Every structure is written in C-alpha cells, then in structure tokens.
Amino acid sequence: MASRIRPLAPGEMSEQQRGLYDAITGGPRAQRPQHFALTAPDGSLRGPFDAMLRSPAVGAALQGLGAAIRYRTGFGDRERELAILLVAAHWSSEFERESHEAIARALGFTDEELEALRRSDITAFDGTEAAIGRAVVGLLAGDLDDDTWSAAHASLGEERLFELSTLVGYYSTLALQLRIFRVGA
Numbered sequence: 001m002a003s004r005i006r007p008l009a010p011g012e013m014s015e016q017q018r019g020l021y022d023a024i025t026g027g028p029r030a031q032r033p034q035h036f037a038l039t040a041p042d043g044s045l046r047g048p049f050d051a052m053l054r055s056p057a058v059g060a061a062l063q064g065l066g067a068a069i070r071y072r073t074g075f076g077d078r079e080r081e082l083a084i085l086l087v088a089a090h091w092s093s094e095f096e097r098e099s100h101e102a103i104a105r106a107l108g109f110t111d112e113e114l115e116a117l118r119r120s121d122i123t124a125f126d127g128t129e130a131a132i133g134r135a136v137v138g139l140l141a142g143d144l145d146d147d148t149w150s151a152a153h154a155s156l157g158e159e160r161l162f163e164l165s166t167l168v169g170y171y172s173t174l175a176l177q178l179r180i181f182r183v184g185a
Helices: 015-026 048-052 056-071 077-091 094-106 111-118 127-141 146-180
Strands: none
Touching: 015 048, 015 056, 048 056, 048 146, 056 146, 077 094, 077 111, 077 127, 077 146, 094 111, 094 146, 127 146
C-alpha cells in the first residue's frame, strides 16, 4: 500500500516545519541509543514524525507528549515497551510494531514474548508487567473493570495509571495517523 503523503525533505520545509524537525532530530529520541532510524537517507522523517510536519503546532505538542511518555514517566523501559507493543498489536500498526520490537529486543524481550504481544497475549508476563498488560488490554477495549482497576491501582498507583492511559491514547493516535496516511514500516 503506497503512502498517501510524500515525505518532506529538510530543504522543502517551512520555518515552522523545520523547527519541529529540529526538535525531533535534536531531542531525546535522537540522543538515546537508536534502534530504528528517525530519518530516511534523504533526511526526511520516518513514521509518524513526518506526518506531524503537516501541522507544526499540533505536531510539536504531540511530539512533546510522546517525549514525555517515553522519557519522563514512572515506567521502566520494559514496562513501557510492553504497553506500546500491545497498542501496536491492537491497531495492527506495522511501524509501531517494528520500531518498538527493535527497542524491546535490546531490552531483553524474547522472541516468544514478542510473538505473544503480537497476539495481545499477556500470559507470559507476571507481576507489574502483567498488571500493565491487563490494564492496557482493558484501556484498548474502552475501560477498566473493577477487578482490573483494583489490580492496576495496587501495582501502579494513580500517577502511573494516568501515565498509562495517556500512553495508550498517544500511541493509538499515532497508529490512526499512520493508518490514514498509509505510512508503512
């Protein structure tokens, strides 16, 4: 399936688009270990980041939220990637799955765990990871029943439950944008 938008090379960008581009390529995503490329060989942004350039004001807010979710929450790296991969599986988001599986592999996820997450199967996880997985599955279905809420609240507390619901919403937004613009991996 062909992309519905042509990626913007740096030389084609408006001043506002270039400011957002610089924030993405010079921010924490670029300063941390790279498990997937943020840019294509021509310098254009990959994945959801190129789409964000279509509305720099909204894109800047969205990428800022994403940076906060990725780098400034109470979640450990494995916990965060487990949640992201469940969202990617739910929305069949190829870019999210491939890019975050690369991160997950670097964090020690096994092939069996990754395969289970592709099926939204959280039985391979226990403790806090299982509570996160059950909560994400519930959030993706639209709510947390009382038992799932109680288990997640006991394991995560209110702050991390707020952060988790925001993570699910953010990555669901990206999956939708990747889908409608037909952005592949």
